[in-house]
Amino acid sequence: MFRAVDAFQERFSVKVRVIRVWEHPERRNPSQLYSFDMILMDEEGTKMEATCLNRVLPQFRPSLVEKKCLIIRNPTIGFNNSTYRYVDNQNRLCFQGTTEVIPCEDIGGSPYGFDFLSFADLLNSNGISNSTVDVIGYLVRSFPKETVTNKLTGKQAVKVTIEISDLEGRTVFLTLWDQYCDKVLSFFESIKGKNIHAIIILQFGKVKWWNGVAYVNNSYTVSRLFCNHDCPEVDEFRNRQ
Structure with missing residues (x-):
């Protein structure tokens, strides 16, 4: 669960649904891909932004599909210092070369991850x-x-x-x-x-x-x-x- 992990934790796994994915281009060269970014949701409905840098993307790209449920092993957690956050979470998950991604059964909840504000x-x-x-x-x-x-x-x-x-x-x-x-x-x-x-x-x-x-x-x-x-x-x- 996302609420149980922080930047000081090592070697952990989370079960998530991929809610949203998008490409983040290089700032100085927009034609080049910098990272593949996404919003993930765990079994409790907690969301977290995630980043997969272009240099490690090929090993994960086939699995990073919206609505798909995954077990992510050995990522890292860092502080989301962006001034523009897409979800209300101060942390960001990062994929590393040693990270493993394994498809898993459906975790339940909305496949879109809706959380409507009244x-x-x-x-x-x-x-x-x-x-x-x-x-x-x-x-x-x-x-x-x-x-x-x-x-x-x-x-x-x-x-x-x-x-x-x-x-x-x-x-x-x-x-x-x-x-x-x-x-x-x-x-x-x-x-x-x-x-x-x-x-x-x-x-x-x-x-x-x-x-x-x-x-x-x-x-x-x-x-x-x-x-x-x-x-x-x-x-x-x-x-x-």
């Missing part, structure tokens, strides 16, 4: 730390798509803001950029003219406040966006109405 807590700034949040709600409305130009680089990005509601009528705004914007607009087009209540999930979103209003933004390419996804969490939310 809108009441979000709007009251409770339960929000230097990490990301998961939110789920019914689509209320969508605002027009916008193109934004970075004044320093001249690079353009597209975004769309949507409003979602919980079952008590509280609403939260989501701002979705680039590929997330394209995905949700494509979904809207697919249900246009149909009597469908859309349920939206944004996982690993970052809360930002603007003029006293909370907006949940996607976190680079680590966030996941689900639109009427076929999963138990969506069914449960719909059945609670």
Whole structure:
């Protein structure tokens, strides 16, 4: 279990599910891979970020697949000193050349590792730390798509803001950029003219406040966006109405 390990522990094993994976490029040479990063979840639902440097990645890459359950033997634990954490955990797991990765039986729990923050807590700034949040709600409305130009680089990005509601009528705004914007607009087009209540999930979103209003933004390419996804969490939310 993650809660039982720290940076001073040697030769330990953890049983986990791979929740999210992404590539981390070299800062000075973005075309080169620096590391393969991920979010892992143990049997108790505790999450931890993990890093596998490119030099040792080939021996582990086939096993590092989202939803897959693994036993990881002899990794190391270090302090997660990043100013931008994706989970609320001060530690980070690191793969070494001597680390072993073994597929194992399903550890249970959500294959996506959802941990939804209530809108009441979000709007009251409770339960929000230097990490990301998961939110789920019914689509209320969508605002027009916008193109934004970075004044320093001249690079353009597209975004769309949507409003979602919980079952008590509280609403939260989501701002979705680039590929997330394209995905949700494509979904809207697919249900246009149909009597469908859309349920939206944004996982690993970052809360930002603007003029006293909370907006949940996607976190680079680590966030996941689900639109009427076929999963138990969506069914449960719909059945609670």
